[in-house]
Amino acid sequence: MTSLTIIDIAKICGVGVTTVSRAINNHPDISVDTKAMIMKVVQENNYVPNNNARNLKRTASKTIAVLIKGMNNPFFIQMIDLFEKGIKDQKYTFILHRVYEHQDEIDVANELVKEKKLKGIIFLGGYLSHSQDKLEKLTVPYVLCTVGLSSEFDTYNYSYVSIDDYAESYKMVDYLCRQGHKRIALISASMEDRSIGQLRFQGYKQALEDHGLLFDQQLVRPMKRHLETYSMENGYAVTKEMIEENIEFTALFAISDSMAIGASKALLEAGRSIPEDCSVAGFDGLDMSFYYHPSITTIRQPIARMAEETIKIMFDLINKKVTHTQLKFPAELIERDSTRIIQD
Amino acid sequence: MTSLTIIDIAKICGVGVTTVSRAINNHPDISVDTKAMIMKVVQENNYVPNNNARNLKRTASKTIAVLIKGMNNPFFIQMIDLFEKGIKDQKYTFILHRVYEHQDEIDVANELVKEKKLKGIIFLGGYLSHSQDKLEKLTVPYVLCTVGLSSEFDTYNYSYVSIDDYAESYKMVDYLCRQGHKRIALISASMEDRSIGQLRFQGYKQALEDHGLLFDQQLVRPMKRHLETYSMENGYAVTKEMIEENIEFTALFAISDSMAIGASKALLEAGRSIPEDCSVAGFDGLDMSFYYHPSITTIRQPIARMAEETIKIMFDLINKKVTHTQLKFPAELIERDSTRIIQD
DNA sequence: TTGTAGGCGTTATCAA
DNA sequence: TTGATAACGCCTACAA
Numbered sequence: 001m002t003s004l005t006i007i008d009i010a011k012i013c014g015v016g017v018t019t020v021s022r023a024i025n026n027h028p029d030i031s032v033d034t035k036a037m038i039m040k041v042v043q044e045n046n047y048v049p050n051n052n053a054r055n056l057k058r059t060a061s062k063t064i065a066v067l068i069k070g071m072n073n074p075f076f077i078q079m080i081d082l083f084e085k086g087i088k089d090q091k092y093t094f095i096l097h098r099v100y101e102h103q104d105e106i107d108v109a110n111e112l113v114k115e116k117k118l119k120g121i122i123f124l125g126g127y128l129s130h131s132q133d134k135l136e137k138l139t140v141p142y143v144l145c146t147v148g149l150s151s152e153f154d155t156y157n158y159s160y161v162s163i164d165d166y167a168e169s170y171k172m173v174d175y176l177c178r179q180g181h182k183r184i185a186l187i188s189a190s191m192e193d194r195s196i197g198q199l200r201f202q203g204y205k206q207a208l209e210d211h212g213l214l215f216d217q218q219l220v221r222p223m224k225r226h227l228e229t230y231s232m233e234n235g236y237a238v239t240k241e242m243i244e245e246n247i248e249f250t251a252l253f254a255i256s257d258s259m260a261i262g263a264s265k266a267l268l269e270a271g272r273s274i275p276e277d278c279s280v281a282g283f284d285g286l287d288m289s290f291y292y293h294p295s296i297t298t299i300r301q302p303i304a305r306m307a308e309e310t311i312k313i314m315f316d317l318i319n320k321k322v323t324h325t326q327l328k329f330p331a332e333l334i335e336r337d338s339t340r341i342i343q344d
Numbered sequence: 345m346t347s348l349t350i351i352d353i354a355k356i357c358g359v360g361v362t363t364v365s366r367a368i369n370n371h372p373d374i375s376v377d378t379k380a381m382i383m384k385v386v387q388e389n390n391y392v393p394n395n396n397a398r399n400l401k402r403t404a405s406k407t408i409a410v411l412i413k414g415m416n417n418p419f420f421i422q423m424i425d426l427f428e429k430g431i432k433d434q435k436y437t438f439i440l441h442r443v444y445e446h447q448d449e450i451d452v453a454n455e456l457v458k459e460k461k462l463k464g465i466i467f468l469g470g471y472l473s474h475s476q477d478k479l480e481k482l483t484v485p486y487v488l489c490t491v492g493l494s495s496e497f498d499t500y501n502y503s504y505v506s507i508d509d510y511a512e513s514y515k516m517v518d519y520l521c522r523q524g525h526k527r528i529a530l531i532s533a534s535m536e537d538r539s540i541g542q543l544r545f546q547g548y549k550q551a552l553e554d555h556g557l558l559f560d561q562q563l564v565r566p567m568k569r570h571l572e573t574y575s576m577e578n579g580y581a582v583t584k585e586m587i588e589e590n591i592e593f594t595a596l597f598a599i600s601d602s603m604a605i606g607a608s609k610a611l612l613e614a615g616r617s618i619p620e621d622c623s624v625a626g627f628d629g630l631d632m633s634f635y636y637h638p639s640i641t642t643i644r645q646p647i648a649r650m651a652e653e654t655i656k657i658m659f660d661l662i663n664k665k666v667t668h669t670q671l672k673f674p675a676e677l678i679e680r681d682s683t684r685i686i687q688d
Numbered sequence: 689t690t691g692t693a694g695g696c697g698t699t700a701t702c703a704a
Numbered sequence: 705t706t707g708a709t710a711a712c713g714c715c716t717a718c719a720a
Binding site: 349350351361362365369393394396397398399400401402 | 712713714716
Binding site for chain 4: 010015016017018019022029030031034053055056057058059
């Protein structure tokens with residue numbers, strides 16, 4: 001059952017292949033009648049053009065790829081739908097491509113550009129620790145959305161959309177301090193992390209300092225390397241360990257909602273109530289943080305607006321309207337039931 | 345910056361294209377030295393073969409695609425990783441392809457087969473309501489994993505892996521009945537659902553009957569159509585409505601963990617405690633059901649084993665070792681803190 | 689062990 | 705408005 005080719009269709013229609021090609025690709029130079037006739041035959045015979053041959057020959061296509069690193073993150077899953085919608089609204093084709101932890105996103109991107117003749121790329125998640133040189137090898141416009149960047153990057157050579165991880169983390173810790181907390185535990189990224197995790201850690205540190213609180217290394221717990229990063233499981237394991245070590249703290253700030261939930265479970269299991277015995281705060285603003293009981297105080301990232309702007313920048317770049325845009329969205333601290341004011 | 349082709353590499357190496365092709369494709373007829381030399385040049389110049397040209401020419405490739413419908417389901421996300429690992433273990437290439445709600449999975453599959461010269465397909469999630477004829481148009485082996493099937497399917501013409509949704513649902517409701525519950529609310533799929541949701545509903549109904557309990561239509565609540573299916577949000581909305589209507593029940597069974605969590609939130613918010621005032625049970629065995637407080641009693645699907653067997657069947661089919669295999673795994677009822685025995 | 693040449697299915701160029 | 709034909713980059717008989 002070898003499938004039909006454009007030649008077969010041309011023969012059936014009694015026209016040249018070019019004409020068939022014109023019909024299926026909505027080219028202008030073709031009469032309405034011919035086109036209708038050809039399309040009818042195409043339908044009837046269930047002909048589908050071969051994409052490989054197409055891409056091989058084509059010089060460009062109207063497609064944008066989203067490269068996602070860390071798909072188990074519910075946060076990203078939400079964004080994907082928004083991206084897809086936005087891209088399809090502009091009559092572009094949307095491709096979702098997963099990048100695995102060990103893969104180099106730039107290499108993957110370049111292959112994809114070649115293969116699919118992409119018009120643009122949206123990087124979602126992950127960290128970029130490449131040299132500028134390497135980034136510049138990318139021949140199509142790209143936007144970094146919620147991508148961690150190592151600090152040595154020259155800020156003006158690329159476009160990105162994210163929140164200010166440092167400031168938002170500071171905001172949360174500042175809030176906890178104002179609530180009267182003096183011993184605030186932090187579930188942080190691994191010590192080697194040089195981007196988002198590092199920024200959130202710095203925000204924590206600075207807030208403590210500004211409140212005249214001593215920074216206590218014992219209270220900072222990096223997530224476990226052998227467990228999935230930012231996961232409930234990880235927050236649970238880390239917190240359990242702290243409890244077993246009898247570390248004292250009146251508040252716990254986890255740099256993701258998932259970890260905050262894992263942490264909450266560990267605390268509740270150990271018989272501590274939230275927020276009476278211990279306040280818990282998360283980060284991201286996942287649905288789950290609302291549905292948890294008690295609801296988790298968190299920093300909500302404006303997912304919809306971030307996705308929207310990412311797409312806007314993408315198309316502006318494609319249409320050469322702008323050179324580069326950096327956007328840091330403000331996030332919102334949502335006070336819920338997992339935190340409370342404490343007395344000295 | 346037009347990228348290198350196999351011809352460029354051949355020129356640089358001073359050999360013919362065939363030789364380069366042999367080198368990159370691990371063909372036998374090539375001397376070790378030549379191959380090493382060529383591979384070095386390939387590395388240095390960062391040459392990557394053009395997949396379109398490859399697939400266009402190739403008659404077959406060692407790749408298997410996973411077509412997933414409903415990616416927001418955390419349950420599937422877990423499976424994907426397992427599939428990927430299993431497929432790569434066999435030195436096959438793994439492709440993840442998303443199918444959207446409105447798309448016909450068989451059409452998508454057929455296009456993909458053509459385009460990527462697939463060796464096999466794994467369908468994950470969704471419902472299959474196609475005619476047998478249509479299914480038979482698929483020219484490569486396929487396995488249905490956790491795919492809903494409308495009942496008119498002839499059971500022996502395809503391979504699938506799933507749990508027995510009817511029996512497992514029955515198991516849970518039977519359990520609740522034995523706990524002494526007489527008024528058990530059900531958050532079910534929409535009434536039009538003719539597969540998984542329908543089966544779980546039938547299990548509920550039968551269990552009630554076997555316990556001599558009256559079936560009360562008031563207690564069966566289909567999820568909201570305008571909200572995402574099987575979501576926390578959906579469970580929350582449905583339960584809130586029941587509470588407002590003052591429907592009485594001592595236990596609530598939601599046909600997904602996510603909905604069970606949403607339901608729990610609604611109950612807790614309304615001041616009812618779980619399980620004292622109301623027992624709650626879910627379905628799937630997501631991590632979340634454990635981390636929720638109270639932990640949710642649920643039916644755990646043996647994800648790892650299901651993924652494993654799916655892959656095994658896939659390769660057996662490819663290697664023509666078997667014709668078709670149907671596997672219904674037993675799932676496990678996990679008693680946790682959200683359910684309790686009640687007195688008459 | 690190596691190289692030459694033809695074709696995979698499509699689109700682009702150019703002439704009719 | 706149409707059609708013949710040359711690429712696109714690769715793989716693979718077949719010949720050397």
